[in-house]
Amino acid sequence: MRGGPGFWSRTASEALRRFGPLLALAIMCLALSLLSEHFLTVDNLLNVFRQSAVNALLALGQLVVIITAGIDLSVGSILGLSCVLAAMALKAGASPAAGLLVALGTGAALGAVNGVLFTKLKLPHPFIPTLGMMNVARGLALVMTGGFPISELPGGFRYWGAGTVAGVPAPVLVVVGFCLLFHVFLTRTTPGRDLYAIGGNRQAALLCGVPVDGRLILAYALSGLMAGAGAVVLAGRMNSGFPLAGAGAELDSIAAVIIGGASFFGGVGTVLGTLVGALIMGVLRNGLNLLNVSAYWQTVVIGAVIVAAVWVDVVRQRAAGSRS
Amino acid sequence: MTPLLEMQGIRKRFGGVTALEDVSFEVRPGEVHALVGENGAGKSTLMNIASGVLAPDAGRILWDGAAVSGLSPRTAQQMGIGFVHQELALVPQLSAGENIFLGRHPCAGRARCWVRWERIHEQARRLLEELGRPLDPRRAVGELSVGEQQLVEIARALAFQARLVIMDEPTAALSEHEAARLFEAVGRLKQRGVSVIYITHRLKEVYQVADRVTVLRDGRRVATAAAGELPPETLVRHMVGRAAKEQFAGGRSAAGAEEMLRVEGFSARGRFEGVSFAVRRGEIVGLAGLVGAGRTELLEALFGAAPHEAGRVWIEGRPAEIRSPRDAIRAGMALIPDDRKSKGLFAAAPLKWNVVLASERGFRIRAERERQKTQRLIGELRLRTTGPEEPVMRLSGGNQQKVVLARWLLAEAKVFLFDEPTRGIDVGAKAEIYEIIRRLAARGAAVVLVSSELEEVLNLADRVLVMHRGRIAGELLREQASEEAVMRLATGGVQ
Numbered sequence: 053m054r055g056g057p058g059f060w061s062r063t064a065s066e067a068l069r070r071f072g073p074l075l076a077l078a079i080m081c082l083a084l085s086l087l088s089e090h091f092l093t094v095d096n097l098l099n100v101f102r103q104s105a106v107n108a109l110l111a112l113g114q115l116v117v118i119i120t121a122g123i124d125l126s127v128g129s130i131l132g133l134s135c136v137l138a139a140m141a142l143k144a145g146a147s148p149a150a151g152l153l154v155a156l157g158t159g160a161a162l163g164a165v166n167g168v169l170f171t172k173l174k175l176p177h178p179f180i181p182t183l184g185m186m187n188v189a190r191g192l193a194l195v196m197t198g199g200f201p202i203s204e205l206p207g208g209f210r211y212w213g214a215g216t217v218a219g220v221p222a223p224v225l226v227v228v229g230f231c232l233l234f235h236v237f238l239t240r241t242t243p244g245r246d247l248y249a250i251g252g253n254r255q256a257a258l259l260c261g262v263p264v265d266g267r268l269i270l271a272y273a274l275s276g277l278m279a280g281a282g283a284v285v286l287a288g289r290m291n292s293g294f295p296l297a298g299a300g301a302e303l304d305s306i307a308a309v310i311i312g313g314a315s316f317f318g319g320v321g322t323v324l325g326t327l328v329g330a331l332i333m334g335v336l337r338n339g340l341n342l343l344n345v346s347a348y349w350q351t352v353v354i355g356a357v358i359v360a361a362v363w364v365d366v367v368r369q370r371a372a373g374s375r376s
Numbered sequence: 377m378t379p380l381l382e383m384q385g386i387r388k389r390f391g392g393v394t395a396l397e398d399v400s401f402e403v404r405p406g407e408v409h410a411l412v413g414e415n416g417a418g419k420s421t422l423m424n425i426a427s428g429v430l431a432p433d434a435g436r437i438l439w440d441g442a443a444v445s446g447l448s449p450r451t452a453q454q455m456g457i458g459f460v461h462q463e464l465a466l467v468p469q470l471s472a473g474e475n476i477f478l479g480r481h482p483c484a485g486r487a488r489c490w491v492r493w494e495r496i497h498e499q500a501r502r503l504l505e506e507l508g509r510p511l512d513p514r515r516a517v518g519e520l521s522v523g524e525q526q527l528v529e530i531a532r533a534l535a536f537q538a539r540l541v542i543m544d545e546p547t548a549a550l551s552e553h554e555a556a557r558l559f560e561a562v563g564r565l566k567q568r569g570v571s572v573i574y575i576t577h578r579l580k581e582v583y584q585v586a587d588r589v590t591v592l593r594d595g596r597r598v599a600t601a602a603a604g605e606l607p608p609e610t611l612v613r614h615m616v617g618r619a620a621k622e623q624f625a626g627g628r629s630a631a632g633a634e635e636m637l638r639v640e641g642f643s644a645r646g647r648f649e650g651v652s653f654a655v656r657r658g659e660i661v662g663l664a665g666l667v668g669a670g671r672t673e674l675l676e677a678l679f680g681a682a683p684h685e686a687g688r689v690w691i692e693g694r695p696a697e698i699r700s701p702r703d704a705i706r707a708g709m710a711l712i713p714d715d716r717k718s719k720g721l722f723a724a725a726p727l728k729w730n731v732v733l734a735s736e737r738g739f740r741i742r743a744e745r746e747r748q749k750t751q752r753l754i755g756e757l758r759l760r761t762t763g764p765e766e767p768v769m770r771l772s773g774g775n776q777q778k779v780v781l782a783r784w785l786l787a788e789a790k791v792f793l794f795d796e797p798t799r800g801i802d803v804g805a806k807a808e809i810y811e812i813i814r815r816l817a818a819r820g821a822a823v824v825l826v827s828s829e830l831e832e833v834l835n836l837a838d839r840v841l842v843m844h845r846g847r848i849a850g851e852l853l854r855e856q857a858s859e860e861a862v863m864r865l866a867t868g869g870v871q
Contacts, residue, residue, distance in 0.1 A: 240741050249733055252722040259681055259719055260734040260783070261705040319724055 072364070073312050073328040080332065084339040091342055098221055102289075104334030105223035106131075106282045106298075108327055110305035111312070112234050113163075113278030115326045116271045118309050119238070121251040121318025122178040124272060126166060126185035127279040127305055131298030133189040134158040134283035138209075139202035139293020148208030155287070156280040162189060163276015167269030178272070186302065193295040203292035213288020223285045227327070230281065235323040247271055251318025307354070308333055311361040332357070378441040380405045380571050381426060381457075381540055386435035388421055393772055393802050395421040396432075396595045403540060408562060408572045410586035410603065412579070413615055414829070417592040419575050423542050426573075427459045428452035458533020462544045464525050468518030473500035475517050476532045503531040506568075507561040523554030527561060534570070541565060542573045547581060549667045552867060559585050577828075579608055593617050594802075616831070631659035631838050635693060636822035637791045639678065642687030647673040648846040651687070655791070655822040660813065662837030663826045664862045670846035671826045672714050675793045679711040680704045691791060705734060707791075710784030712777070714795040714826070720780045721768050727754075728764035730779050735787040753782040757812065774805020781812060792816055794825045798832065810836060830859050842866050 085092040110127045117124045138155035146154065162185060169181035215222040238244040246267045249257040258264050279298070287293055312329025314321025333354060340350045379402040388396040396418045403409045411419050424430040426437070428447035437444050439455055466475045473496045500513035509527050517525055526546055533541045543562075547555040562585050565572055574585055582589050583603055590600040591614040599606070599614045606614075634657045642651040648670040655661045663671050677684040680698040689696045696707040704711070713719035722730050728750045736746055750764040757778045761771060768779050777797060784792065794813065798806045813836060817823050827833050833840055840852045842865035850865040 241739055242737055242741060243739070245729065245733070245741060248725065249722055249729075252725055253718070255719050256721060257733075259679070259701050259711060259713060261702040261737070262733070263702060319722070 072368075073325050073332065073361075076361075077328050077332050077335065080335055080339065084335065084342070088339070088342040091339060096338070096342075098224070100331070100334045100338045101224045101227075102221045103338065104330050105221075105227050106286050107301065107304050107308055107333060108227045108330035109230060109278050109282040109285065110298075110301055111308035111326045111330045112230055112323065113275035114302075114305040115309045115312075115314060115321050115323065116234070116238070116247060117178070117275045118306070118314050118316065119247050119251045119318060119321045120268060120271050121254070121316075122170070122268070122271065123182065123306065124163075124166065124275045125179065125182040125302050126162070126189060127275060127282075128298035128301035128303075129186045129189035129193070130159050130162045130276050130279035131283045131286065131301060132295055133162070133193040134280045135287045135293045135297045136193045136197055136202065136295050137293075138283060139205060139287060140196065142205055142209055142293075143202060148206055148211075151205075151209045152212070152284055155283045156277055159280020159283065160273050160277040163279070164269055164273040166276065167272030170272065171265040171268050182272075190295075190299075197293070197295045199295060201292040201294040205287060205291055205293070209284075210288040210291060213285045214291070215288075223289070226281065226285060230278070231323050231327055238323060243267060243270065248319050251320075253319075304333065307358045311358060313365065315365075316362075329361075377404060379403060379438070380440060382438040382441075383422070383426060384436045384438070386422065386425060386432045386437075388418075388425065388430065388433050391770075391772060394595050396425075399435075399592070399595070399597045401590055401597065401600075403571045403573060404588075405539075405571055406566055406569045407587045408566055408574055408585050410574045410576060410582045410589040411592065412576060412582060412589060412611070413592035414577075414831075417615075418595040419592055420544065421595075422592065423459070423544065423573065423575065426452070427457050427542060453536055453538075456537055456539035458530075458536055458538035458541045460526060460529045460533065460541060460543045460546060462546075462548060464522075464529055466517045466525055466528060469516060471497075471514050472504070472511060472517055472520065472524075472528045472531075473497045473513035475528055476500045476503065476513070476535050478532070480536075499535070500531065503534050504528070506534070507531060507564055509557065509561070521554065522549045523551070523557060526550075526558065530561060530565070534565075538570065540571045540573065542575070544575045545577060546574070547576070547578065555581075579611060582611065583608075591615055631817075632657035632820070636691065637824070638690040638693075640688050642674065642677065642684055642689075644673065644677055644682070644684045646846075647682075648677070648843075651843075651846075651848055653841055653848065653851075655824060657820050657822060658817050659839070660817050660823040660825055660837045662833035662840040662857075663824060663843060664830060664833050664840055665843035665849075665866045667828065669843040669866065671843055672795055673846075674843070675711060675795050675824070675826060676713075678704070679709060679793060681711070705787060705789070708789055709791045709793065710787065710789030711793045712780050712784070712795060712797055714799065716773070716776050716780060716800075721776060723769040724767055726765045727759075727761055727768050727771070727779060730768050731764075731782045731786060734783050749786055750782075753785060756785075757782055758808065772802070772805065774801045774808065777801060777805070777809060778812075781809075789821070791822045792824070794823065794827075796827055797825070798827070798829065830862055833857075834859065834862070844868050 090096055110131065113127060114124055134155040137158050138151045141154045142151040166181050166185050169175060170178045175181050212222050212226060217225055246257065246262045249260065249262055250264055250267060254264060282298065286297055308329035309321065309326050310316065311332055312325030314325065336354060336357065337350055340353060382402045384400050386396050386399045399418065399422060401422065413419050421430065425432050428449045428451060437447060467478065477496050477500070497513045504511045504513065504527060507527050507530060509524065511524060517528060520528065530541060546558055550558060562572055562574070576582065586603045588600065589603050589606060591598045591611065593615060635654050636657050638654040640652045643649050651674055653661065665671050673682060676682040678689065680700045680703050689698060691707045691709070698704045698707060717723065728746055731750045731753060732746045736742070747764050754761060759778050760775050768776055771779065797813065798809055801809065813823060813825070825833060825837055834857050838854055840857045840862060842849050842852065842862055844866055852861055
């Protein structure tokens with residue numbers, strides 16, 4: 053029964069979707085290791101991971117939102133405001149743990165506000181509230197600091213961005229930890245599954261008794277929380293609360309999710325894919341640096357990769373559709 | 377005389393379902409040709425092929441005696457085929473005139489970039505007048521009545537120099553007065569020498585407008601004849617066939633005494649008004665009425681998916697406060713919505729998860745238990761699938777409907793609200809759905825059944841409530857319920 057005529061090609065297409073980004077990453081790494089002797093070294097690879105950490109964290113939050121067929125444009129700005137508030141708290145004498153809570157709490161709270169605005173004010177699309185939040189949060193970060201960075205943070209706080217555990221950078225461990233949490237949440241719990249249901253068909257989810265508004269607020273709060281986590285890592289690494297931190301990061305996080313095989317139309321997306329998507333962007337930047345390609349050209353290449361990744365997915369889906 | 381359109385030996389399959397098999401069909405110049413058949417008989421598929429929306433798997437199409445191949449909606453339009461769809465394809469924000477000339481505004485200037493509004497509105501006014509409807513072409517289409525919008529669509533076909541206009545159940549949402557005006561417009565088309573294919577469910581209309589009639593059943597052509605030579609009884613027999621009688625064979629459900637659902641004074645302005653009824657254990661209550669009578673709106677409001685302003689509900693004698701589908705599900709209700717794709721299914725998700733989503737609400741997903749439950753229901757409902765992991769979009773319409781049903785069986789619902797349960801389902805699967813509905817009732821559930829297929833309501837229901845303009849116009853017991861009695865109430869007549 054299972055071995056019908058379309059079965060193997062279907063399985064192949066399924067495998068391509070699940071492992072396509074991973075395959076692309078592997079090919080890139082192989083090519084770069086041939087082109088540059090510096091690429092395949094422990095130091096360089098750890099460097100790639102460290103540089104991809106903030107984007108990976110934001111992308112995890114963005115993934116949750118994109119699964120519901122939404123989008124969160126505010127994560128970069130929320131990261132900036134969380135950075136600033138945590139730094140101010142630390143300067144005012146808060147303990148490193150309290151600073152951490154301030155950053156995470158700010159992120160989650162502002163994310164929840166996005167969700168409430170979207171669901172309760174019945175705004176037509178999450179683009180609107182998160183675009184508003186993007187401006188409001190950035191503006192507040194600038195207002196509170198007068199535009200100047202707050203530098204020299206206590207060592208205990210900086211640990212998450214700059215420390216290492218047995219030679220492994222702490223940000224990498226943070227990313228791995230959140231990836232595991234999000235993976236379990238999305239695949240093993242009903243609230244996680246509800247998010248896929250909402251993205252797949254919001255009306256049907258409502259009619260199945262899914263508390264749609266509550267779940268959406270949760271999704272945006274998680275996205276904000278990850279912006280707060282990104283703020284902790286970034287502030288630690290830069291040793292400052294910088295009001296312009298994370299500017300433009302929302303687009304990188306969206307790119308990582310999409311390159312990682314999630315669908316803009318919702319209902320589809322995995323943690324592994326998103327992590328790979330963030331790494332593809334990191335490896336690409338790192339590799340182009342090693343090959344002495346200017347930063348300006350790097351931007352061009354990354355733009356092309358985003359479009360190509362989605363185009364490959366569209367072609368794959370069309371092929372799958374014509375078979376069934 | 378060469379037929380204007382000739383279709384020969386058309387075959388079309390969707391997955392495993394045969395929609396059309398060896399169908400031949402012709403339309404002569406200037407004739408009104410009615411195309412009749414039950415839902416799912418293949419009328420729409422045939423017309424979608426004629427208008428280039430679908431490509432046939434086999435068969436030939438001739439236009440004016442010349443074979444055409446690779447027909448697309450655009451080439452069909454250029455050839456002179458206009459299609460007035462059931463869901464009107466107009467832009468509500470634009471004026472009637474703009475809609476009529478959409479895509480080919482008469483333009484001036486070297487670059488043809490200046491829109492000549494006075495010309496558009498003048499020509500539009502003339503076209504609408506020709507159809508017997510003086511109408512200001514500057515008015516936004518969204519402000520017009522459904523009947524007026526339909527005339528705008530017909531005028532658009534004429535503006536494209538259409539020689540053949542296909543109308544898909546044009547009177548489904550019209551009042552009797554508006555329908556009369558539409559027939560007048562059809563008459564005027566005929567005078568101009570334009571051919572019309574008129575798809576309908578309503579037999580009376582066949583005799584009112586058509587010169588000839590073709591009957592489709594289960595994807596095959598069963599008859600073509602002059603309307604005058606085909607008495608209504610014969611026409612019905614052709615449409616329904618012998619199989620239909622067997623479709624409904626089976627024991628009667630015995631309604632108990634206990635009231636499972638009671639609704640009193642249910643109202644929502646502009647949608648339904650003062651609706652009260654009760655359904656007993658084991659009873660199937662049909663809810664009949666024309667499209668737009670408020671039936672779907674009523675079911676969705678009862679289920680908490682749409683707001684209501686007044687009214688109370690009791691389930692098993694206990695008052696139920698239903699503000700959301702969650703409340704409704706907790707109270708033991710289930711809604712099988714009219715549109716599976718947009719309201720019922722998660723098309724890309726595996727069957728398993730479509731089935732368990734409403735009932736498995738604990739925090740942790742219990743994969744093994746879900747798989748077992750799904751497997752059990754696949755057997756119980758004879759769902760044809762490769763297994764619990766198959767995405768539901770690969771299933772046939774009938775099996776998809778069973779997936780929705782399985783969901784509510786798992787949720788142990790006691791009151792089932794069915795909205796058009798057999799829409800878009802082939803005949804074999806229909807009989808299975810009927811059987812499931814009967815079995816539900818026999819097991820003690822209460823069933824409310826909304827269907828536009830009168831035959832379905834009359835054969836399944838113990839009682840029929842007829843809605844007209846958002847109110848319950850009357851109640852018919854099984855013995856009193858006939859197609860005529862229901863239609864009289866549904867169109868505003870008295871009992």
